[in-house]
Amino acid sequence: MHRTLLTAAGLMIAGAAASETPVLTVYAPDYFGSEWGPGPSIEAAFEERCGCDLQYQTGDLLPRLLLEGKNTEADVAIGFNTDVTKRARESGLFAPLNLDLAPLTLPLEWSDDTFLPFNYSHTAFIYDNTKLEGFRSFEELLNAPDDVRVVIQDPRSSISGLALVLWVNAVYGDKAEAAWARLAPKIVTVTQGWSESYGLFTDGEADVVLSYTTSPAYHIIAEEDLTKSAAIFEEGHYFMVELAAKLAGTDSPDLADQFLEFILTEEFQTMIPTTNWSFPAALAADKWPEGFQQLPMPESVLFYSEDQAAELREPAIEAWRSALSQ
Amino acid sequence: MAQRAFAIIAALTVAGAVIVPVAAVLWRGGGATALSAADWAALRFTVWQAFWSAAISVALAVPVARALARRAFWGRSALISVMGAPFILPVIVAILGLLAVFGGNGAVNLVLGGLGLPKMDVYGAHGVILAHVFFNLPLAVRLILQGWLSIPSERFQLAASLGAPLFLLLEWPMLKRTAPGAFAVIFVICLGSFAVALTLGGGPRATTVELAIYQAFKFDFDLGKAASLAVVQLLLGGVAGLAALALARGEMLGAGLDRVVQRWDGSRLVDGVWITLAAAFLLLPLGAVLLAGLPGLLDLPASIWPAMLRSLIISLAAVVLTIALALPLATRAGEAASLLGISVSGLVLGTGLFLLLQPVVRPQDAALPVTLLVNVLMSLPFVLRILRPGVESAEADFGRLGQSLGLQGWALWRIVYLPRLRRPLGFAAGLTGALAMGDLGVITLFSRPGEGTLPLLMYQLMGAYQMEAAYGAALILVGLSLGLFWMFDKGGRVHAEV
Numbered sequence: 001m002h003r004t005l006l007t008a009a010g011l012m013i014a015g016a017a018a019s020e021t022p023v024l025t026v027y028a029p030d031y032f033g034s035e036w037g038p039g040p041s042i043e044a045a046f047e048e049r050c051g052c053d054l055q056y057q058t059g060d061l062l063p064r065l066l067l068e069g070k071n072t073e074a075d076v077a078i079g080f081n082t083d084v085t086k087r088a089r090e091s092g093l094f095a096p097l098n099l100d101l102a103p104l105t106l107p108l109e110w111s112d113d114t115f116l117p118f119n120y121s122h123t124a125f126i127y128d129n130t131k132l133e134g135f136r137s138f139e140e141l142l143n144a145p146d147d148v149r150v151v152i153q154d155p156r157s158s159i160s161g162l163a164l165v166l167w168v169n170a171v172y173g174d175k176a177e178a179a180w181a182r183l184a185p186k187i188v189t190v191t192q193g194w195s196e197s198y199g200l201f202t203d204g205e206a207d208v209v210l211s212y213t214t215s216p217a218y219h220i221i222a223e224e225d226l227t228k229s230a231a232i233f234e235e236g237h238y239f240m241v242e243l244a245a246k247l248a249g250t251d252s253p254d255l256a257d258q259f260l261e262f263i264l265t266e267e268f269q270t271m272i273p274t275t276n277w278s279f280p281a282a283l284a285a286d287k288w289p290e291g292f293q294q295l296p297m298p299e300s301v302l303f304y305s306e307d308q309a310a311e312l313r314e315p316a317i318e319a320w321r322s323a324l325s326q
Numbered sequence: 327m328a329q330r331a332f333a334i335i336a337a338l339t340v341a342g343a344v345i346v347p348v349a350a351v352l353w354r355g356g357g358a359t360a361l362s363a364a365d366w367a368a369l370r371f372t373v374w375q376a377f378w379s380a381a382i383s384v385a386l387a388v389p390v391a392r393a394l395a396r397r398a399f400w401g402r403s404a405l406i407s408v409m410g411a412p413f414i415l416p417v418i419v420a421i422l423g424l425l426a427v428f429g430g431n432g433a434v435n436l437v438l439g440g441l442g443l444p445k446m447d448v449y450g451a452h453g454v455i456l457a458h459v460f461f462n463l464p465l466a467v468r469l470i471l472q473g474w475l476s477i478p479s480e481r482f483q484l485a486a487s488l489g490a491p492l493f494l495l496l497e498w499p500m501l502k503r504t505a506p507g508a509f510a511v512i513f514v515i516c517l518g519s520f521a522v523a524l525t526l527g528g529g530p531r532a533t534t535v536e537l538a539i540y541q542a543f544k545f546d547f548d549l550g551k552a553a554s555l556a557v558v559q560l561l562l563g564g565v566a567g568l569a570a571l572a573l574a575r576g577e578m579l580g581a582g583l584d585r586v587v588q589r590w591d592g593s594r595l596v597d598g599v600w601i602t603l604a605a606a607f608l609l610l611p612l613g614a615v616l617l618a619g620l621p622g623l624l625d626l627p628a629s630i631w632p633a634m635l636r637s638l639i640i641s642l643a644a645v646v647l648t649i650a651l652a653l654p655l656a657t658r659a660g661e662a663a664s665l666l667g668i669s670v671s672g673l674v675l676g677t678g679l680f681l682l683l684q685p686v687v688r689p690q691d692a693a694l695p696v697t698l699l700v701n702v703l704m705s706l707p708f709v710l711r712i713l714r715p716g717v718e719s720a721e722a723d724f725g726r727l728g729q730s731l732g733l734q735g736w737a738l739w740r741i742v743y744l745p746r747l748r749r750p751l752g753f754a755a756g757l758t759g760a761l762a763m764g765d766l767g768v769i770t771l772f773s774r775p776g777e778g779t780l781p782l783l784m785y786q787l788m789g790a791y792q793m794e795a796a797y798g799a800a801l802i803l804v805g806l807s808l809g810l811f812w813m814f815d816k817g818g819r820v821h822a823e824v
Contacts, residue, residue, distance in 0.1 A: 036790035
């Protein structure tokens with residue numbers, strides 16, 4: 001009995017001490033907070049700076065925020081993709097940034113007043129360079145023999161699949177459906193998400209997989225495997241950027257600002273490449289890990305603003321659907 | 327009388343636990359939305375593939391179950407346990423296993439190529455049905471096998487000694503009782519298919535209702551549409567359930583001495599072929615999963631241990647809760663209500679629970695109870711399908727005897743019914759445990775980092791390019807699920823000769 005009381009008292013004291021440490025609640029996608037994602041090292045580094053307790057809540061980022069609305073506990077949300085930011089912006093849940101965006105090193109001009117980029121990559125088709133010669137353009141891929149087996153993601157359930165239909169739209173415009181019809185015989189199948197596609201590729205069920213220009217870096221750095229390459233197309237590659245934002249209703253606005261500033265620091269940015277397997281958004285290329293420096297970069301970058309993306313989404317998906325349903 | 331009231335309350339509770347969350351999503355989404363042409367196309371494909379998947383699973387299960395019922399051979403019991411594994415495999419792992427056998431560079435195509443024959447292409451509507459039969463044939467076999475084993479062996483002896491037609495007299499009535507229920511439960515599971523249908527269907531032709539729900543929720547945040555589609559799923563599941571219950575009426579065979587069947591009819595050769603074919607179909611992809619997983623075992627992170635522990639705890643808790651709920655629910659109404667649980671999208675169910683709970687508790691604190699609740703709802707239809715025939719025949723055969731001895735309530739259950747139900751109870755508990763183990767669940771809205779279950783860990787590894795380690799985690803998941811299944815199933819068969 002005595003012991004229980006003592007423990008209870010101990011817990012109360014510990015609880016009181018904990019409540020004095022301010023908490024910063026960060027909503028993030030599941031991969032971000034997992035032990036292989038960037039979350040844990042970012043948490044440790046930021047806690048050292050802020051003297052606070054950073055807590056992640058992981059899962060479906062935007063749906064959860066929209067469900068919670070103004071009642072959300074989130075102070076910061078990290079891991080949005082541009083192709084869905086319109087919906088996020090219109091919710092009115094986010095506060096404007098007050099940050100100097102000069103440190104950004106993105107391959108295009110960036111001036112968003114709400115969403116802050118923290119890493120980027122481009123859509124790309126990955127292949128095994130010991131088995132295929134690769135493709136120098138989208139046209140070459142479309143002209144490849146039909147026994148080249150390609151696996152892609154569904155634009156209705158996957159963000160990279162959506163980026164692909166926007167990419168095809170950017171390259172082929174109103175001839176997108178015809179382009180899809182030429183690609184269709186080579187598409188073995190379409191998967192719900194990226195993981196399933198990539199698994200099919202590494203298992204040898206497909207020769208070419210829709211992924212990112214940065215994917216080979218994983219094989220180079222983590223596996224010392226140089227056989228995976230991204231086909232760099234002369235038409236350009238679709239740009240995919242991930243973003244963070246501050247919640248307007250945050251109860252610790254200063255900590256939230258401090259976290260967003262932290263995103264642009266070298267300390268944060270150097271953690272990105274080998275945890276998120278993408279390019280850091282604010283770090284000069286000579287500071288990237290070697291495996292990233294040797295990646296071939298697309299010469300031009302294709303990108304739709306969130307308004308354009310929202311407008312094009314439905315027709316672009318429809319072109320894909322009708323060509324692949326033949 | 328009191329027992330009947332109890333059963334009605336249990337059925338209403340289960341139906342409510344499904345309908346209220348869907349209603350919450352519908353309400354939040356601002357009411358129902360009309361379905362688009364694409365939605366109707368998805369609905370047609372969904373119903374079509376679910377019908378054929380269920381019909382073929384049940385049709386194939388009949389000869390396999392009969393062969394298993396009347397043949398004794400070394401390893402039979404282990405084979406029956408392991409053949410159940412596909413049903414509890416995580417979807418993504420099962421797909422990779424199937425493709426290792428039926429895919430472009432799979433075993434079948436290697437053999438075909440070696441013989442100079444044209445390659446088979448697994449992707450398409452036939453691939454969807456193939457995968458669904460792979461998943462559900464084990465369940466159908468077990469449900470029908472259970473029907474065979476429930477025919478008192480005295481009946482077979484009597485019929486055989488009189489030279490009476492066994493099939494018409496004994497087996498056909500049993501099949502009429504068991505097959506519609508097996509069909510309904512598999513039909514309803516296949517209604518919810520999404521990743522399997524998409525991947526093996528080869529593209530947008532194989533679009534299902536569940537994909538439309540996923541899209542409405544994740545991209546469009548159109549809760550009204552997600553909920554409207556969930557209501558359609560509920561209606562389909564409800565209709566399937568009621569139809570099966572109406573069809574599954576049949577005469578009970580009356581009591582025997584309650585012993586295991588001994589048979590000497592039928593062709594050994596034909597039975598042997600059926601058992602071999604079914605075993606090969608189910609076990610080859612499993613073998614591929616095993617081979618793919620072995621090298622990854624060495625790469626597994628230390629966090630696999632706590633994840634295993636959490637998965638085990640959820641599983642065991644789900645077993646206890648499900649069985650406790652299932653016993654009062656083992657009536658026609660109870661089974662019909664329970665089918666609602668698997669017919670509705672887990673995503674909508676999870677969102678509804680989130681909406682209902684969020685004003686009261688922090689979602690992350692409710693993660694465990696919610697996961698548990700959803701697992702119980704998802705397991706109940708299978709558990710009831712397994713238990714109900716046993717409960718009803720125990721009541722019919724031994725109820726009067728028990729009452730004449732003055733046994734009532736719990737004592738009646740403990741002394742008379744539960745010992746009769748050992749075998750189905752063991753099977754039901756094993757299945758629940760295994761299903762809960764493999765369930766990624768609806769918890770993505772509720773989860774918090776570092777507290778994931780085994781399936782979640784597997785998906786995180788895949789998302790981080792670590793495919794080998796992910797397959798290793800999958801192997802552990804399958805091993806644990808099967809171990810749990812085997813333990814309960816075996817426990818139910820202690821002292822039984824089968």
